Amino acid sequence: SPAMVIIVSITAIASFATPSFDMAISARLIRFLFMIGAATFGFYGIILCLLMMVVHLCGLRSFGVPYMAPFAPFIPVNNVDTVVRLPWWTLRQRPRLITANTIREGTNQHPHPPASRGMVNGDFEEDNNNEA
Template sequence: VGALVIGQAAVQAGIVSPAMVIVVAVTAIASFATPAYGMAISARLIRFAFIISAATFGFFGLILAFFLMIVHLCGLRSFGVPYMSPFAPFSPSNFKETFFRSPLWAMNERPRMVVGKNVTRQGENQKPQPPISREMIMTDQKEGDTHES
């Protein structure tokens, strides 16, 4: 309630715009939906950076902060693999497994970013097969029908 009163007073004084109050309120409410505490802390810091850049430079500052965040994410590496892979650097061979995943038995090659000498992910004939004979199942069902309980 106090935040609403202060926000309304700041809008009437002309310090901030009504849109800024709405954005700050939505981001504050959305911060409660973050499941991990460590992630909430980093999201809060990023949120403050975005709010300061938007308050200083307006919509241009918001776009600039977003661009700088994307550049930073493209420069990160996790275990030697680019964080934004396969988007940056773009790798068409790995891009096919990004949105539409094949079954595990159909993915035979490792991603190009993590491959060393061994390109093959798994051996031959790894596709799951049904049981060779269903005869045993059918006889159990027939016997179950004739037995009285």
């Protein structure tokens, strides 16, 4: 079927982009499942396999945190810096899935330049004269 040809060609091209042998084995198993779904039900089989894979990924947990953490259990407070990453010191709350203590410690966490700015202010020669 035409859907089977498309799936086989996409998976063959994608197999050359896999950097790890261990990851290639799991991708090969998933590829066979998608080929069986495409051969059995056509395009609906591809969509069905894709939905089953997404449901499986949403059910996984890694170290007690859901695998699809920023998106699957959607908590708007946790998605503040998902698309555009803000500086770490501007974030006031920790993600709610990781810990019950959501408030970060410290109020003035801004990074500061070093106290000595001799090269910037033109005091570099004076610093060298004092060392000699």
